[in-house]
Amino acid sequence: MTQDSLPFLPFVRPEIDEETIAGVADVLRSGWITTGPQNQAFEEQLSAFCGGRPVRTFNSGTATMEIGLRIAGVGPGDEVITTPASWVATANVILEVGATPVFVDIDPATRNIDLNLLEKAITPRTKAIIPVFLAGLPVDMDRLYDIARAYKLRVIEDAAQAFGATWRGERIGKLGDIVSFSFHANKNLTSIEGGALVLNDADEAELARKYRLQGVTRKGFDGMDCDVLGGKYNLTDVAARVGLGQLAHVERFLAQRKKLARAYFAGFEGGAAVALGVGLPAAEFENGNWHMFQITLPLERLTIDRAAVMQKLHDVYRIGSGVHYPAIHLFTLYRARGFAPGMFPHAERFGATTVTLPLFTLMTERDVARVCGAVNEICEQYGK
Numbered sequence: 001m002t003q004d005s006l007p008f009l010p011f012v013r014p015e016i017d018e019e020t021i022a023g024v025a026d027v028l029r030s031g032w033i034t035t036g037p038q039n040q041a042f043e044e045q046l047s048a049f050c051g052g053r054p055v056r057t058f059n060s061g062t063a064t065m066e067i068g069l070r071i072a073g074v075g076p077g078d079e080v081i082t083t084p085a086s087w088v089a090t091a092n093v094i095l096e097v098g099a100t101p102v103f104v105d106i107d108p109a110t111r112n113i114d115l116n117l118l119e120k121a122i123t124p125r126t127k128a129i130i131p132v133f134l135a136g137l138p139v140d141m142d143r144l145y146d147i148a149r150a151y152k153l154r155v156i157e158d159a160a161q162a163f164g165a166t167w168r169g170e171r172i173g174k175l176g177d178i179v180s181f182s183f184h185a186n187k188n189l190t191s192i193e194g195g196a197l198v199l200n201d202a203d204e205a206e207l208a209r210k211y212r213l214q215g216v217t218r219k220g221f222d223g224m225d226c227d228v229l230g231g232k233y234n235l236t237d238v239a240a241r242v243g244l245g246q247l248a249h250v251e252r253f254l255a256q257r258k259k260l261a262r263a264y265f266a267g268f269e270g271g272a273a274v275a276l277g278v279g280l281p282a283a284e285f286e287n288g289n290w291h292m293f294q295i296t297l298p299l300e301r302l303t304i305d306r307a308a309v310m311q312k313l314h315d316v317y318r319i320g321s322g323v324h325y326p327a328i329h330l331f332t333l334y335r336a337r338g339f340a341p342g343m344f345p346h347a348e349r350f351g352a353t354t355v356t357l358p359l360f361t362l363m364t365e366r367d368v369a370r371v372c373g374a375v376n377e378i379c380e381q382y383g384k
Contacts (some may be wrong), residue, residue, distance in 0.1 A: 004319055009370065012186045012319035015361045020245025026367035027241045035213075036239035042244050043196075043307075049247070050293045051174035057240065059213060061160045061182025061195035063233040068197055068213045069128065071204050072154035074099050079237060084328040084347040086132040090158050091328045099127070101111040103329050105344040110282055111294070112139045114346075117159060118147055128154040131160035133172065135324075136188065136291035137284055141167040141176065148177070156180060163189050164254045165289040185244055188257065189250055190289055191243035194235050195243050217334070237316050256361045257290040263365040264357070265371030272379040276301055279353075292324060295375070296353040303382045317374035322371040327351035330373035381383040 027038055027363070039057055058064045074080060076098035082090055084103045094101040102236070104121050107114040111134045118129070129148060131139045138159075148155050160182035165172045173179045179198035184192040199205045207228070210217065215230035246253075247334040265283055268274050276300030282288075297306055304312075306323075313319040327347045329339035341348065357371050 006318050006370075008318045008359055009320060009363075009367055010360075011322045011356065012360050013256050014185055014190050016190075016242065017245060020242055021243055023241045024238055027237050027278075028363060030237075033238050034382050035240075036237045036246065039235055040241040042247075043192075045244065045247050046196055046198075048204065049250075050171065050179075052201045053174065054191050054202060055207040056197050056212060057193045057235040057243075058190075058197065058233045059235050059239075060193055060233070061180060061184060061187075062089040062093060063212075063231070064089065064180040064182070064195040064197045064236055065130070065156060065158060066096050067208055067233065068156040068180050069093060069097045069099070070211060070288055071197075071199070071207050072128050072156060072261075073177060074127045075135050076237050077125065079123060079125040080128045080130055081113075081118065081121050081126060082130040082328075083132050084344050085111060085325060085350055086158065086296065086328060087160070087305045088328050088331060090130060090132055091334065093166070094130070100125075101334075102126070103339070103347075105250040106134075106347045106350060108346045108350070109226045110137060110139070111350060112137060112332055113138060113276045115143050115147070118144075121150075121366070122151050124155070126151065126153060127165065128156055130156050130158050131159040132160075132167060135281060135294055136161045136163075136281065136289035138162060138165055138167050138172055138287050145176065152334070154178070160184075160195070161187065161291040162289060163187065164250055166287050167288075183239075183246075186255055187291055189243065191235065191239040191246070194243065195238075198321040214334055230269070231361070247329075253361050254289055257359065258285055258370055260363055260365065261285070261293055262361055263368040264359075264372065268375075271372065271376040272383065273372075273375045276383045278379065289359040290359065292356050293359045294354050296350060297355060299353055300384055302379070303384055306353065306355060309378055309382075313374055313380055317370075317377075319374055320370055323354060324356045324358040325351060325354075 078099040079102045080094045081102045085106045091101045114285045155177040157179045162172045181196045183194040212233045215226045215228040279296035
């Protein structure tokens, strides 16, 4: 089979079974398609997954972080520490609540916020920390919460990519402070669009519910009040039904992702890519959920740039890829706030050289071998 005849291997493709599709049709026929009984069932099952903690769903994993910050009391005059190696929403929500983002560079091995640098960034204005579990790999949770307790800081875990990940055998979401999940279409568990907040108690859950829908509380047939400034962030029953269908398969999804990740390491072992200096992620199979498999390119040893490598993968090998993520502080919005190149060199290098390879449950180990072969061939052809 020639390269031209190979089916295109996308960067991601969600796995949604026929039972879920039929369930969505049932919801559409029911006449109740916005937030209702399916959403309540989804929240209950998510709560059970997270050890019984209260959970509230939202229409995105961005809304969850913003509301998490508001519940934590973060606002104007406060500082929130986070990492520049994330989707820009992680920092944007800090600005959205009127606070100031403070970046800390990443550990180049884990690609997560470097906890060795965290305490140096804490000031009297620091109110919270948003650690990002990049590609589904948690930070050292024991050390993170030791620091947070010592300085009396709230933690809003950006676990957008970490559903199903663990720390010391316990699922992310079961322990800790406020935890934010995303159920975007490319996540390990999807509701098409959506997210969830795992909260500490009934009071926080009630406040999250108010923030989710205009701050409104209803009582009886005609009673209504609004006592906080909320927004329009509710999850529809159509989306919740997709999420419920996904939850039924989450353990299989996680096992398949780990299997594919191991195949990637085997496929790159001893090959031209690693010999040239292509960087692989930390081979961490105890806690991570393998949301993504990200390599870094040794651009100084290649005669083509990253965009050209991705173009070759797409056009010649019929393989999709992605970039996750350019360093946030180098975007125009953040340069205007005083951030500049050179401030966080590890995040900058990672953001400039990373390529995310396909990793989704419908892939096979043969697909992984195909991707590894393509990357190795490109390195052989364009290495110097």
